[in-house]
Amino acid sequence: MDISIVVPLYNEEESLRELTAWIDRVMQANGYAYEVWLVDDGSTDDSWAVVRELTTANPCLKGIKFQRNYGKSPALNVGFQHATGDVIVTLDADLQDSPDEIPALYRMIVEEGYDVVSGWKKERKDPIGKTIPSRFFNLVTRLVSGIKLHDFNCGLKSYRRNVVKSIEVYGDMHRHLPLLAKWAGFRKIGEKVVEHRPRKYGYSKFGLSRLVTGFLDLLSLMFVGKFGKRPMHLFGTLGTLMFLIGFTSSVVIGTTKVYALANNMPKTLVTDNPWFYISLTTMVMGTILFVTGFLAELVARSNPDRNYYLVEEVLDA
Template structure:
């Protein structure tokens, strides 16, 4: 008699850990995760996402899997970046609660139960706050403080620590986060745009003892660019014509006023305007305004095509009461 293969039960908690060249930290991290998750009495899985490591990490996973049956490993063909690794982890996570964290042992697995408990108070995402952060001040902590304040002020999502990877999510939020580029830094903003209720709890942060950091002050410029993208997403993602049309209309109107003034100077005062830089400025404003309006129309068509062809909606539903 033919029997269907048994499907393993879905775990309650999934811990997603993107790793890249963290060979010395893999075994200690798995040991600490298991040590703090098993006493909870809840089923769990650990999902390592190897982002194309080249330090021998991939040779260690078979042995780790034998020691820790809760471990699952997703290995990339090459390095795609942390946002891609987190997306893959969320895609492969099977738990009702998804927890993300770094693989460098600076996040403390002992904080996971508190994050989960806070999440179960009715929040959709709980973000860690490294209040006593153990990183160099000038290269890591100072840029982070400035970035956190700028992001909170500009987006309205007030958190102390956007960059902490230790976060807990409901399954619904984790599965619907769309990360690309380097948007993993803006997960709280993306979750807020999705309609998630976001909370924050203090977590422990340890100094890095093994391996090397993949971050530096050089990423500050990329953070600013991503912040501009987030602001556009937050305000105009589904109505780009309002952004481009408004800015284009203002420039066009300014150009018309400039050219109107020069026309009055020419016709009524009889002055020569051919040598005036203002003439070129007015023409530039008019042309730029028309171009921006055209970009807005094209962007509107792209957005409509995207939503209609993909079947995605411009809203999310928390629940239906019948």
């Protein structure tokens, strides 16, 4: 199988026939062996009835239906599990992503050796209420992750097969698939300018809240990727540092009090100094962080996947 196309969908009954016909024309014109996984994320309209109709008419089309709405990331994850192609392409079902881009995305994986190729909607056909927050999000993600992409959230992407089989997409992590691939050891990540079309049917299912959740997911992913197997390195370091700052400050306060008594200076209580409470609070917080790191380390060591690592190649003469 040359290409597996994974299409997550939610209430997109109007666009499915046109989308699948368009995909089929592109695949036939290029002579690709292909499959399309239409993953219905608990639609409340007639999307699944349309999927049933389409899969009956075309054996290259396959469908998966969720019992309820779980989100785009779970839909992609299940689609990745079922995909069998050498290259996996994802695109949205709303016809804003053009299937005409698929051959170029495929060639960048097969001929140019990329692990992941992300689309860049350089000229977006969305209202300014979506484009401005998206640019800000992409800027921050680019700076934090070190991956030089302009559009992390573009649904049109292509992956080498072993990439999607090596990562788990959960929560709302579909925005950070290139970063997930990077953490899994796939470093050759490319970008291609793709056509972005105005929405033809329905309305966007995403609001401004995804900007907040996107940043929270990014922080979570950075933490898990760097400290997931060694949480004590983070919590222990922060806890020790805070405890030492608080302890040093309390020693200075105590020394100052002894010096004042020895030199018959005006008597004041240690508790009259606000730095006393700051030092005490800092030591308590440092201790809590250290204990948190210790407990997190115990949890990490009890994880059955603690010694699971992706091995690319073994040479055993």
